[in-house]
Amino acid sequence: KAGVTQTPRYLIKTRGQQVTLSCSPISGHRSVSWYQQTPGQGLQFLFEYFSETQRNKGNFPGRFSGRQFSNSRSEMNVSTLELGDSALYLCASSLGAYVRGEQFFGPGTRLTVL
């Protein structure tokens, strides 16, 4: 069974640009969560999608958005990039609710904002 895949793996952008990251969950998984990981703040929850609906959202500005498609694939978008958005963005999928049971994480997308 294929694991969670994330594309691209690495990305370099400049301030003010926008970026879209993609996540393909494990087949059959309906919940997709996104996290931001930085050395200073650690792992921070961004949002969770379940059956194309955003079910939960962390404490991030509106520049961070996401969506989920009918095949459970998910994208997250960050607009008007800031230097502080440089981070590892992780996607995780699970069968049901993201805090119940096992989440399977992808390898992440390393975003660098210059």
Added chain:
Amino acid sequence: LAKTTQPISMDSYEGQEVNITCSHNNIATNDYITWYQQFPSQGPRFIIQGYKTKVTNEVASLFIPADRKSSTLSLPRVSLSDTAVYYCLVGDVGDDKIIFGKGTRLHILP
């Protein structure tokens, strides 16, 4: 808001049992407690999840006292490959302020 507190780092030796404690004083009635392991340049990996008392699987045990204000991850007979960051996560469906915390950096020595 189920904030968690863990030791920043721990050292141990191969073959020893390692116990990592997580404090979550504000845990809510419906919150579950989950532990993840993360190696450098990889996404976290699920270790174990529990609600109360004791849970054991093939890699670890999770001890949760009756008041559920803390939990202890127990790793039996650790090896060098267990060197990683361990995160305690507390939350429930619909909780939009799930916090992973900074994790515990476990260093296993030969």
